Amino acid sequence: MAIAFSVYELFIFLSFTIFISLPCLSINTAITNLKNPKFAVDLIHRDSPLSPFYNPDTTFWDKAEKLYESSIARYAYIASKKSERYRTDLTLEGNLYYAKLAIGEPTVDVFTVLDSGSDIFWIQCEPCIHCDPQTVKIYDRTKSKAYRNxxxxxxxxxxxxxxxxxxxxNVCTYDITYGDRSYSYGSLATETLTFMDSKGGVMxxxxxxVFGCGFNNHVSINGKFGGILGLAATHLSLVSQLQINSKSEKFSYxxxxxxxxxxxxxxIIGEGAHISGFSTSFKFENDFYKVMVAEIKVGSQSLNISSWAFGGSRFVILDSGTVYTFLPxxxxxxxxxxxxxxxxRFKVQPIPPRRNGxxxxxxxxxxxxxxxxxxxxxFLGHxxxxxxxxxxxxxxxxxTFCLAFLPADGRNMPSIIGTMAQQFYNFGFNLDVFHLSIIHSVCIY
Structure with a gap:
């Protein structure tokens, strides 16, 4: 299908939200140790032995039904907010990757969820209401010499x-409530973050x-995670703070x-972000990334999808918390x-569908x-x-296996590209020239 005849506009909202421009900041972050720092964070699979969710008696496939249900629940929430500027919910069952961070002096590892709807980076701190210290290592501020309220x-x-x-x-506190009534309350403080490579070396x-030290937190998975890595385009997001020390505004995952x-x-945040592969231009507006899509093909067959199928300008959400992909x-x-x-052409037997689509x-x-x-x-371009x-x-x-695509609730409802469709790819955003680069990758930094 030629681009000139069937280009339609899709909007991609990243669960890993970044930003186009930053306000004047007063944060006095300082880099030490290295001349060429790299702000890279490992994303650990939920079922990895390194994860707080690890259970050797279960597998990814054992949880497939729950992944379906969590995708449906998250889609329903996002659809209910389609006409509003909103903070995303904190239903975490569908998240398959968690960001591993080292915080404090001496360092303590914490596993956080990437969340575009959160304004700040916060973690669960001692003393913590609703936390179970047997299921997650809770950060103890009293043991760090760098902690300051x-x-x-x-x-x-x-x-x-x-x-x-x-x-x-005389302490500054924060109070965040999410769309699904999860919440976090605690003190705003400053601390040291250390970025490590996969071999344990300091980058x-x-x-x-600046981060939130949460003493009273209530989330949907009973505290089995360290906190939230807020990436919204606001004054105290971690991305905003780290960009202060970067030569250019770049971001990749x-x-x-x-x-x-x-x-x-x-x-990866800042100068070390992977910006490679073919690119397409994007437009950032109202917390959404807008790109142009040329066509969708199965094999060599173009599906000849016209813009009316999306009801005009349609939101397609690239979301880390939804496993399945939802389309009109x-x-x-x-x-x-x-x-x-x-x-x-394959020797498989179809199964009568249990659910719509x-x-x-x-x-x-x-x-x-x-x-x-x-x-x-x-996408438009290559x-x-x-x-x-x-x-x-x-x-x-x-x-039994199923198509990892499901129908959206209607032509005018939002669409979502989930993690099954995102795997094996690197998405690099060059905010200086408004280009999104996409390349097949083994995720090595």
Missing amino acids: LTCGSADCKLAPDTRCDRQN ATVKDV CLGNVSDPSSKGNL PKVHEKILNAISQTMK ELCYKGSIGKDLNGFPTMTIG AKLVLERWSIFIQQENA
Whole structure:
């Protein structure tokens, strides 16, 4: 399908939100130790032995049903907020990757969730209400020589959202409530962050990073995580603070093989971000990234999807908390029909759908779909996502697999690109020239 005849506009909202411009900041962060610092964070698979969620008796496939249910729940929430500027919910069951950070002096590892809707970076601190110290290591501020509370009169306290003043103790506090009624309350403070490479070497040490030390936190998974790495385009987001020390405004993230618990991803902020591969221009508006998509193909067959199928200008959300991909009913129907026709060449038996829009088969992705054609989402220019069988389908159990695409609730409802479709790719944003680069990657930094 020629671009000139069938270009339609999709909007991508990153769960890993970044920003185009920054306000004047008063944060006095300082880099020590290295001349060429790199702000890279490992993204650890939820089912990895390195994860606080690790359970040797379960596998990714054991949790497939819960992944479906969590995707439906998250989609319903985002759809309910389609016409509003909103802070995302904190339903964490669908998150497959967690950012591993080293905080304090001496350092303590914490596992945080990447969340575009959070204004600040906060972690669970001692003493902590609703925390279970047997399931997660809770940060103890008294053991760090670098911890400092922000006072009520500090510039950061006055400029930051969701803050209050504890006048009795002259401490700046924060109070965040999320869309699903999760919340975090605590003190704003400064601390040292250390960025480590995969071999344990220090890439950068940043002092006086402002963060929230949460004493009263309530989230949907009973405290089995360290906190939230807020990436919204605000004064105190971690990305904003680290960009102060960067020569240019760049950001990248990469997700590994979501079906392999041993795989890792990465989040890189600043000059060290991976900006490579083919690019497409984007426009940032109202917390959304707008890009132009040329076509969608299954194998060499173009689906000839016109703009009316998306109801005009449509939001497509690239979300780390949703496993499945949701597309408008007409678009999903064309994909489903193309996949069904292609599947006739393979020795698998279709299963009657249990839910609306499902397409399932008896068999194994690994054994029965060798040679399955790719699905391509081509963007304006030459950037594209080429999805292989492990990104198109999800294994439900040993002998059943399903299409990892579901229909949105209607033509005018938001669409979401989930983590199954994002795996194996690096997304690099060059904010100086408004270019998004996409490249197939093994997520090495």
